[in-house]
Amino acid sequence: MASALPAPFSNWFARRGWSPRGHQLAMAREAEAGRDVLLIAPTGGGKTLAGFLPSLIELSARPPRNAPPSLHTLYISPLKALAVDVQRNLLTPVAEMGLAVRVESRTGDSSVSKKARQRVSPPDILLTTPEQLALFCAWEGARAYFEDLSCIIIDEIHAIHSSKRGDLLSLGLARLAQFAPNARRVGLSATVDDPDKLLGWLTGGTAKPGVEPIIIRGEAGAAPVVEVLLSENKVPWAGHTAQHAMAEVYAAIESAKMALVFVNTRWQAEFAFQELWRLNDANLPIALHHGSLAAEQRRRVEAAMAKGALRAVVCTSTLDLGIDWGEVDLVIQLAAPKGSSRLVQRIGRANHRLDEPSRALLAPASRFEMLECRAAADAVAANAFDGEVYRIGALDVLAQHIMGCACSQPFDLVALYDEVRTASPFAGLSWEDYERVVDFVSTGGYALKVYDRFRRIVKGPDGLWRVRTAETAQRHRMNVGAIVGADTLTLRTAGRSGAGRKIGEVEEWYFEALDIGDTFVFAGQVWRFEGVKGADAIVTRSADKDPKVVSWGGSKFPLSTYLAARVRRLMTDEAAWEGLPADVVEWLSAQRDHSALPHENDLLIETFPHGARHFMICYPFEGRLAHTTLAMLLTRRLDRLGVGPIGYLANDYSLSIWAMKPMDGLDFDALFEEDILGDDLEAWLEESVLMKRSFRNAALVAGLIERRFPGERKSGRQVTFSADLIYDVLRRHQPDHLLLQCARADAASGLLDVSRIGDFLARVKSRIRPKRLEHVSPFAVPTLMEIGRERAPGVSAGEMVLEAAAAQALIAEAMG
């Protein structure tokens, strides 16, 4: 087999005591045929090397030449750190084989001089991010730079395609196909539900005649061994921390060489890290890794992992993707995994040898999570994945891309339309929408053509569109990108003269809930909050043993549709309860006897009085986002019915509404009628904070407002404020504007999960089972325990703040 590879390569494999895997040889073979390839292989299957192998073979066989250097292979990864890591993994074989191949990386963090040098003298292989590709596309020299490109590799393609970054990347690929029509596309992916669709995303409408794209699959590894942790202690009714099982988690860590402990939020990570160290009598080296920590801190943890100096790392999704660090032999998922694909990906982090099974332990934090973990373990055993969502390309991203094209070189209107539609998210783009976007880029897209003289791009006498001024082009390049982060503050220690060392980045809202002098945990330390200075939150070390807990929150990922269906099935299949602990079975039985169990395809609604309130709780199992939206819409309806709803609470499993009057006499079929997604949704959305946030993001991506000007950088706060003002004005005077349309689409899909609610309402139509109860049911207990712990973010939260503050003024007046 190894003989299929050129000598330096087969010798290198032999020297390492390896033989090339089937998919690695297949990659080399298909590259020769010039085919686009989607490689699907589990982590640890030599996927990265397989992606690069054909390029290395071509480059090593290239005759010496006098031509100036040119770029051969472009590698694009969604993670900045991943590009750095692959450079390391790629450089080792290159060095060991003595290949004369130049490999370099380029990210937003690369120095200006390095970027400039790379432009003049391109490496053979360039490792970069989608944003950098977008920047290249907006550069005058792009065409010449990519002319000789042979291969484009997109790593972790499953993690990027379904996002605005994916839209941007897809448009960048369409552009590259104009510069280098013969370049092969290679996608590297973890296992997905529908590989054909992913291949379609990769190749888009750029099929090369005679060379059909294909899917290559790596050998499947041994089936993973997944256990659900059955604690000695009772499973808690509610909560997200799994504190009850921490001793057992610690014991599992002790029994492993190295464990990754995955949690769903960074605050869960901080909590678990504290708890594990509290139990750490053996002084095991246990570290912490999450996205808010300062980059240097994360790099230190990663390096220690690679050296094998750690026994466990508590981490969030920051370690989900394919970075290969050290000999992990156990993956622990603390609190429920929320989806089966992510769980499989995380389990893949353990044991990078295919012949041995990966080991995973799921530690549920509550009773509902116990059901979810059981369902997830069964899904992994059945090798079943969540269905992926394929997006329709966002028009704000298209606007950014068109502006970039104009900055690069003049474009023909029709030719660019044809080009854009070869990017699969934009395959169905209508000419009308396209023209609207071009008009937006040029004049802002306003109903009255008042800005004709201020056009950003103009049509020349040659019929081609070009950017009007060099300054406009420069401003565009400073604002390229499709991710708009939450507003964050930099966490800094108090230095002697002003701000000191940077510890990490934390979302601004977190500090709203802290008073000066409050203590909290971050990066495994207790800190005292000293106040906010500009964009910094200043803190000092504290010895406080009892820091304030702001919000543990649940997962930021809602329960997947696929896993939710499995959970519903599990509840009604009593034979499957065997794998559940006794207290959970007892809870299910009590629910069955006192109320009812939700069936796979109906909706259980319980009504009962509790305290001075009347409750309605229903159990759709459709995830927190969909439930929150639905609860808000139902509350509006109930208000109109005169029921007097007071509040609501939504989690991944259920939603509950409480009111002044009983709700058991209601016409539930009418209440859950599908038309609830019509006017009520529209009316609520227009006023909502979510919509303003979506608008701001769309406006930033589309270039209506700018993050950076030459010579200055706006802080997030300033951007937020002016974006809100623009939103209010635009909504009143041009409600059909392109960016409002983008914002509505984003809010409906990303923040509200509207399509999922639609599917749900259709599924349970005339299958609603109301249960009128005398008192609270076993399933309702977790919700009632959560009420009061979390504040439901309402539309008029701001008004409530003002009312409360004004009451203080009133009291002061009365008492003064």
Add this chain to the structure above:
Amino acid sequence: MTHLMTIAGLAVALRPSGALWIETERALVVADLHLEKGSAYAARGQLLPPWDTRETLRRLSVEIEATDPDLVILLGDTLHDGAAGTRIGEDEIAVISDIAARRRLVWVVGNHDAEGPQGLPGEAAADLVFDGLVLRHEPRPGADHGWAAGHLHPCAKVRAQGGSTRRRCFVTDGMRIILPAFGAYAGGLNVRDAAYAGLFEGDPLAIVLGRGRSWPVLWTSLVGD
């Protein structure tokens, strides 16, 4: 709901729109309209929606309708820049003319529009005086008389109940008052900023603009940005 109080002995209403109503003079005062700010940005390449002037004048018309004033006072920085008068649309000019035709319209000049109304209808003035209250664009620290001014675009970040909100506001100590910016695109400067230091005697009160209501909020409930 409007907040009623006295400034330098004069009965005034602090309207949730950000306008100040002086009952004895039947005068409606608005500050910092910054008309044509949108087109000023557009000229520099940032194509903000051009509807800001239209929206600001719409809000002003609503206030005029509600209060029926004899006198409408624009308290400076009414136009965003010296060329705003050349960019403003016909429809918008008609709205201003209509106001000026039926009431006395006074443009107190500000730093952005030092040359006055640029040919638009209405009379220019450096300041106006009602009893002990001087109306002008910029606040003047140390003055021993009452004044009402704009210029700073006050805005308050209010904290209560574990949440916070940032809104435009009036800020006053009972002798002096700064009006919030009225313009649709006018940003805000936090009242905790150093620019406000020394303007008031003791801690001033913020009257914060809510939805249909202005809320008095104590200095101690306000935080910086």
